[in-house]
Amino acid sequence: MKLGFLTACMPERRLEDIVEWAADRRFEALEVAAWPSLGDRPFTASHLAVEQFGHADADQINELFDNNGLTLSSVAYYDNNLHPDPAERKAINGHVAACIDAAGLLGCPTVGTFIGRDPGKTVADNLREAERTFRPLVERAGERGVKLVIENCVMEGWHPDGYPGNLAYSPExxxxxxxxGLYLNYDPSHLVWMGIDPVAALRPYVDRIPHAQAKDIELFPERRNRYGYPGKAVNRTDPWDTGWWRYRVPGLGDVDWRKVVDALYEGGFDGVLSVEHEDPIWGGAPDKVDTGLDIAHRTLRPLIVA
Structure with missing residues (x-):
């Protein structure tokens, strides 16, 4: 197992600088953000231009990583592949395909994305559409030696009432x-607020997890007593603010990382555990982001066999 992080927490920095910083801090891998543009959603970044990516680009990126002793663990583009607007959906699906092509040229083992959801349709209808949407993407990935991994993030901000906006939130x-033919990019933080035991949920599926993310979560049960599971309903100006939990870097929340890492090892996981830094306390400025990643490193490094 190797320890890395997702570069989306550093949107203003060049990939070259991030690679050097990560190597200096003794991280071993990077999950590289490849959004086409920053857009209006937080925690997105454009560190890999996959739209016109060729062999020369792949050689340059691989040389950068090799010279710094790092692994490129995944190409990351987490967006709504079932977007209700047909044109937007087509563009998102097309960008996932470009990420797959770039990963194939790079020799990168995985591409990470979301299933997504059309909030105006039932779960059953969405799943039928997802089967049609993902079949060609899975085939494309297989042809290029890449695994398409889906993060189990709930993406509650995509639903007008705070319900799951990404249909990958449970073992079912x-x-x-x-x-x-899809795989799981396992992140325990989302399971915790959904009321699912992250270790019990993990154990049966380790062989379908080629990549994992490390994000923590801090719960405020007394606030949940007011809002209920979906979160704020009356005054929810920020669609991502449920009012009763917040993400943290590993070590500052409620996830038992000793048990999570132990379960990964017991199940035979030998991929990358990638820190996804969305901590509001240790974010907002580059020096705070750096400190947050340092905290995550100090928490997880002792648990991972060198």
């Missing part, structure tokens, strides 16, 4: 994804 849906 993971099994449906696996039947399509």
């Amino acid at each position: 849906l993971w099994e449906w994804m696996f039947s399509l």
Whole structure:
């Protein structure tokens, strides 16, 4: 197992600078953000221009990583592949395809994205559409030696009432994804607020997890007593603010990382555990982001066999 992080927490920095910083801090891998543009959603970045990516680009990126002793663990583009607007959906699906092509040229083992959801349709209708949407993407990935991994993020901000906006939030849906040839980019933080034991959920599926993310979560149960599971309903100016939990870097929340890492090892996981830094306390400025990643490193490094 190797320890890395997702570069989306550093949107203003060049990939070259991030690679050097990561090597200096003794991280071993990077999950590289490849959004086409920053857009209006937080925690996105454009560190890999996959739209017109060729062999020369791949050689340059691989040389950068090799010279700094790092692994490129995944190409990351987490967006709504079932977007209700047909033109937007087509563009998102097309960009996932470009990420797959770039990963193939790079020799990168995985591409990370979301299933997504059309909030105006039932789960059953969405799953039928997802089967049609992802079949060609899975085939494309297989032809290029790449695994398409889906993060189990709930993406509640995509639904007008705070319900799941990414249909990958439970083991039931993971099994449906696996039947399509998709894999899981496991993140325990989302399971915690959904009321799912992250270790019990993890154990049966380790062989379908080629890549994992490390994000922590801090719960405020007394606030949940007011808002309920979906979160704020009356005064929710920020669609991502449920009011009763917040993400943290590993070590500052409620996830038991000793048990999570132990379960990954017991199940035979030998991929990358990638820190996804969305901590509001240790974010907002480059020096704070650096400190947050340092905290995550100090928490997880002792648990990972060198």
